[in-house]
Amino acid sequence: MRSYNQYCAVAKALDVVGDRWTLLIVRELLLRGGSRYTDLQHGLPGIATNLLGARLKELEDGGLVRRESAPPPVATTLYHLTDAGRDLQPVLAALGRWGARFMPEPTGEEVFRSHWLAFPVSEFLRDGEPEGPPVTIEVRTGDQPALIEVAGGEVTTRLGTAPSPDLVLEGDAPTVVGVLSGMLSLAEARRLGLRTEGSAAVMRRVRYRVPADAS
Amino acid sequence: MRSYNQYCAVAKALDVVGDRWTLLIVRELLLRGGSRYTDLQHGLPGIATNLLGARLKELEDGGLVRRESAPPPVATTLYHLTDAGRDLQPVLAALGRWGARFMPEPTGEEVFRSHWLAFPVSEFLRDGEPEGPPVTIEVRTGDQPALIEVAGGEVTTRLGTAPSPDLVLEGDAPTVVGVLSGMLSLAEARRLGLRTEGSAAVMRRVRYRVPADAS
DNA sequence: CGGCATCCTCTTTGATACTG
């Protein structure tokens, strides 16, 4: 990207991360940690492979990304964020908070990847009962199932399934994210096609803002 | 900008403000409030006029900017941010904090505009003596002089001059900003060409982080 | 398959000129 040539911190930041796709590559590396080239491609649907290669080189030159040749168990190169790259997390968080306003009206054509759930979960969910027993929510949407684990005051997200989750949420991404962000009650979400199994009451434990109808 | 087509709040935000120049236009409107077309051009050195026109239309369509035909004292159209546009302030702030790391090594070719001083001032300066008498710092750099007014716990910035400022800072933008952000002591800055008039002690009142040498 | 590099087409940008 051509520099703006302005002695302003915002312009300087955009000189480095203002290119198309750049901040989304940082998002992927923040969410996944060290990633292979193809993992990044999968998390960035729509990116042209030459662009991904070019951006990674720019990010490396800019000191935001570090390549690492992983030894034989992985036998490939992994891309990691440097400290400077990780420092972009507040930027991504602010952008995500601002962009959340566009989530309720999806076009229906968007791609969704399950690991993106970590964003709304850490933004909207809290463990409202830190002394309570651990609970597990399995979310079935996007490209693969994901787990939200609530225990001891912490809410964590990871990909995978659980043998016997306390609650299962299954539906399209806008509906599931609507429930997790508190913008839809479970009743509203069910009307939009959400399927649930197990104890819907666990949502009351994690939901940050209690919606109108949490039944 | 072509949409990323991803059901992710960050991608949605970048669909709207990810275009080149867009966030800098928002910066200008945040810093200046309602602005004329030519004011924006002046605050965005390097932008092509067709691009400014196109971006303003996109921002208006996106609901971030509102045009207003000002009555005869101004007799022109003014561009304002809407609430949604103003909500981008935390994004700009996060970007600015991240980008501040690039300020100490300026290329020497960058353009600087005095009203951009408001960013580092609000980020780095605090009134460390809210009960003290008001003090005024006149900053002579960039395209026009600016004033930093410290009184009653508040630090404000505006363009203009004062009849008898307590302190005058004059030099190139990197040196002045270095002092205001606490990255340079006054002694270091003087070595880099900063000229001062008046009581250098007032810097001790406003400086958020006390540098090694504040003499 | 993972990790790119190349080629080609289409869109966006930037510089400048021009108009109400």
Place this chain on the structure above:
DNA sequence: CAGTATCAAAGAGGATGCCG
């Protein structure tokens, strides 16, 4: 002052080829 029109150059997107 407040833009629109024009056009060459750069960049994005998509397909495909190559190589360990």
